[in-house]
């Protein structure tokens with residue numbers, strides 16, 4: 001089995017990739033992460049989804065590709081230049097709302113809401129304010145993070161932060177989780 005040769009990207013992806021290169025934004029999610037997110041999004045018909053760290057919308061495009069017509073996505077980023085690219089390519093899709101701001105503040109503003117899938121790809125909601133993201137999950141809701149396998153660009157103080165986060169997720173009383181050496185290294189955790 002070749003686990004890469006069946007990955008068919010969303011039709012809009014090449015255009016987003018072109019603008020992403022032009023912006024010299026290098027933190028976009030990989031195809032393997034995208035195809036996983038698309039599949040998980042498809043498992044939540046009528047779902048409420050949240051993405052922390054839109055970037056240029058690469059992962060957003062995969063998530064939207066898996067969502068059914070009744071699902072809704074809120075996606076958040078601090079950087080207006082990144083968001084502009086994402087909005088230009090995905091903004092006509094009525095299922096998605098783009099929010100500019102700090103993901104910690106946006107999570108605060110969403111307190112009381114519940115989500116069926118959270119992709120936490122900014123540090124707030126992952127390395128800090130992790131519990132805020134867990135609080136926003138429905139029972140049965142899925143929490144996804146990537147960039148967990150060591151990478152050359154990591155500063156020397158990053159590995160212990162990743163280890164602490166992995167331990168925290170594994171030992172969280174409300175989460176059932178597993179780790180995947182797939183793409184940049186992922187954790188999938190389910191609440192309940």
Ligand SMILES: C[S@@+](CC[C@H](N)C(=O)[O-])C[C@H]1O[C@@H](n2cnc3c(N)ncnc32)[C@H](O)[C@@H]1O
Pocket residue numbers: 027028029052053054055056057058059060076077078079082101102103104121122123124
């Ligand atoms: C790893 S990138 C996300 C890439 C995205 N998944 C994609 O596929 O293009 C992380 C993003 O988080 C954003 N970011 C960093 N800190 C943030 C914060 N506190 N709140 C919201 N967004 C933040 C950055 O601007 C960056 O676009």
